[in-house]
Amino acid sequence: MAHDPTTFAAVQPLDAHNRRLLETVHPPAWKDPVPPRDGYQLVVIGAGTAGLVTAAIAAGVGARVALVERELMGGDCLNVGCVPSKAMIAAARASHAAWTQDAPVDGDASLSDEGEAFRAAMERMRRIRADLSPVDGAKRFQDDLGVDVYLGDARFVADDAVEVGGARLKFLRAVIATGGRAAVPEVPGLADSGYLTNQTFYSLTERPGHLAILGGGPIGCEMAQAVARLGGRVTIIETGDRLLKNDDPDAARIVAEALKRDGVEVLTGARVDSVSGRAGSASLRVTHGGAGRTIDATHVLVATGRAPNVEGLGLEQAAVEADEHGITVDDRMRTSNPRIYAIGDVASKYKFTHMADASARMVVRNALFRGRGRASSLVIPWATYTSPEVAHVGITAAEVEEAGDEVQTITVEMADVDRARLDGRTEGFVRVHLKAGSDTILGATIVAERAGDLISQITQAMTAEIGLGKLGDVIYPYPTTAEAIRKAADQWRRAKLTPTAKTALGLALRLLR
Ligand SMILES: Cc1cc2nc3c(=O)[nH]c(=O)nc-3n(C[C@H](O)[C@H](O)[C@H](O)COP(=O)(O)OP(=O)(O)OC[C@H]3O[C@@H](n4cnc5c(N)ncnc54)[C@H](O)[C@@H]3O)c2cc1C
Numbered sequence: 031m032a033h034d035p036t037t038f039a040a041v042q043p044l045d046a047h048n049r050r051l052l053e054t055v056h057p058p059a060w061k062d063p064v065p066p067r068d069g070y071q072l073v074v075i076g077a078g079t080a081g082l083v084t085a086a087i088a089a090g091v092g093a094r095v096a097l098v099e100r101e102l103m104g105g106d107c108l109n110v111g112c113v114p115s116k117a118m119i120a121a122a123r124a125s126h127a128a129w130t131q132d133a134p135v136d137g138d139a140s141l142s143d144e145g146e147a148f149r150a151a152m153e154r155m156r157r158i159r160a161d162l163s164p165v166d167g168a169k170r171f172q173d174d175l176g177v178d179v180y181l182g183d184a185r186f187v188a189d190d191a192v193e194v195g196g197a198r199l200k201f202l203r204a205v206i207a208t209g210g211r212a213a214v215p216e217v218p219g220l221a222d223s224g225y226l227t228n229q230t231f232y233s234l235t236e237r238p239g240h241l242a243i244l245g246g247g248p249i250g251c252e253m254a255q256a257v258a259r260l261g262g263r264v265t266i267i268e269t270g271d272r273l274l275k276n277d278d279p280d281a282a283r284i285v286a287e288a289l290k291r292d293g294v295e296v297l298t299g300a301r302v303d304s305v306s307g308r309a310g311s312a313s314l315r316v317t318h319g320g321a322g323r324t325i326d327a328t329h330v331l332v333a334t335g336r337a338p339n340v341e342g343l344g345l346e347q348a349a350v351e352a353d354e355h356g357i358t359v360d361d362r363m364r365t366s367n368p369r370i371y372a373i374g375d376v377a378s379k380y381k382f383t384h385m386a387d388a389s390a391r392m393v394v395r396n397a398l399f400r401g402r403g404r405a406s407s408l409v410i411p412w413a414t415y416t417s418p419e420v421a422h423v424g425i426t427a428a429e430v431e432e433a434g435d436e437v438q439t440i441t442v443e444m445a446d447v448d449r450a451r452l453d454g455r456t457e458g459f460v461r462v463h464l465k466a467g468s469d470t471i472l473g474a475t476i477v478a479e480r481a482g483d484l485i486s487q488i489t490q491a492m493t494a495e496i497g498l499g500k501l502g503d504v505i506y507p508y509p510t511t512a513e514a515i516r517k518a519a520d521q522w523r524r525a526k527l528t529p530t531a532k533t534a535l536g537l538a539l540r541l542l543r
């Protein structure tokens with residue numbers, strides 16, 4: 031049986047936009063189908079990106095498919111992740127530009143203050159989220175794509191059957207795509223402080239007076255900058271010695287500087303010892319730089335990583351193994367039960383929508399058509415949408431350090447790129463890691479205004495096995511920031527050609543004598 035959708039904390043307030051959203055992602059009057067007696071070829075648990083794409087592709091090739099979702103179709107990305115966060119970021123960027131006249135883009139200067147800008151940004155976000163939702167909606171999946179959609183909690187009751195709302199769904203194959211949720215650290219008093227997570231943050235209608243964010247990962251950095259740019263006071267408290275621990279340290283440094291410029295207080299190497307008070311007024315006891323201090327905040331956002339949704343799934347009944355990182359899978363995304371696969375945030379260290387999407391495409395082939403696709407063969411980029419953005423693909427900075435002389439690194443500063451200078455956006459760089467002695471691209475980091483878009487050129491090259499030298503033959507329109515990639519190729523060529531050129535020149539000079 032479906033839940034009462036109006037109670038979902040992720041979809042508040044119940045204005046026209048959110049009612050429209052619920053109508054598509056958890057229709058209040060939804061009636062589950064009656065399962066066929068001989069069961070399904072594929073049962074998919076969880077209708078986030080991973081589950082939706084799996085179900086749509088499998089039904090598209092003619093399989094009999096059931097899709098089970100206990101909360102909101104679209105999962106984190108549509109409802110409480112990528113979509114609302116990027117809508118907020120766009121509004122905050124425009125508002126910031128209008129207020130500071132800092133950038134050559136149009137902000138809505140008609141808003142009388144930034145508090146109003148926050149309300150408008152959240153309303154705009156709710157409208158766009160509702161506009162985008164039909165593509166993930168229950169009706170579309172059932173009526174247009176031919177997937178049987180069940181709205182309820184799924185639980186394995188055997189190694190070939192799932193139960194939902196009292197109905198038993200037998201399957202030949204199953205895909206677990208139950209995603210994750212915010213992992214909340216054990217800090218005394220935190221549980222009673224009315225803290226926010228990404229699940230509740232996008233239900234805010236009033237700008238936080240002072241937002242304390244635990245965690246300086248992508249969620250912490252993106253939301254800190256958005257709220258600060260909408261005029262809120264923000265403090266990030268990060269236990270590690272820097273922000274964005276999975277990214278290049280130089281990139282993280284630039285983001286930290288940008289956040290500070292926007293008014294965010296960034297405390298790295300800091301620990302929250304206790305929290306007192308509740309929603310609206312919380313006091314955080316923090317140790318930072320060897321000293322204790324108190325931070326009084328109106329709101330606390332917990333963004334300290336993710337925990338996999340594995341509880342209550344009846345994994346033991348299906349002999350599916352899991353640990354604290356999620357469901358254990360092999361390189362073909364198969365669990366310890368050969369009928370059952372697991373993909374997306376519940377089973378991958380790459381917790382991104384595009385990873386969920388790419389694995390879904392692969393898992394359908396593997397599960398239904400004896401495909402041999404391997405997760406390790408995927409070239410996976412990621413981007414953090416701060417200003418400037420940080421985008422990365424391939425070998426990480428830590429792996430580069432470990433590899434030593436086996437990797438050659440080329441860096442082009444944005445300050446040396448004409449377009450970046452013309453735009454007044456000179457912070458950042460393009461950094462490409464090559465297999466030493468060749469132009470084979472092992473990875474890259476880009477820090478720039480649209481780094482998330484630029485990185486695709488490197489990802490394409492890596493996927494198509496095109497070397498950096500060949501990228502140097504590409505003609506880039508002048509003046510564009512993408513020219514930084516050609517400049518990296520030029521740099522590689524100069525380094526490579528110099529000894530040869532020197533020899534040739536030496537020979538030519540000798541002949542002149
Ligand atoms: C704030 C934030 C911003 C993000 N921004 C980006 C971004 O810009 N770009 C990007 O690539 N990624 C981003 N991500 C990550 C992205 O949202 C996730 O990687 C993606 O949503 C994972 O998809 P999924 O299908 O694996 O899981 P989910 O989207 O979590 O979906 C899992 C679904 O399974 C359901 N479920 C769980 N248990 C059961 C059960 N027992 N029965 C039935 N249903 C169940 C859940 O209700 C949920 O709807 C962001 C995440 C957050 C939190």
Ligand SMILES: NC(=O)c1ccc[n+]([C@@H]2O[C@H](COP(=O)([O-])OP(=O)(O)OC[C@H]3O[C@@H](n4cnc5c(N)ncnc54)[C@H](O)[C@@H]3O)[C@@H](O)[C@H]2O)c1
Pocket residue numbers: 215244245246247248249250252267268269270273274275300301302333334335336380381382412413414415
């Ligand atoms: N643009 C994007 O693609 C995007 C945006 C947001 C989120 N995401 C996805 O969501 C995932 C979760 O994001 P996240 O930022 O929560 O996680 P994260 O794991 O990337 O970062 C969490 C940070 O919190 C810190 N931390 C841990 N415990 C702490 C504590 N008790 N106090 C203070 N700091 C603490 C960690 O050191 C780490 O730096 C990401 O890994 C990413 O895959 C992606």
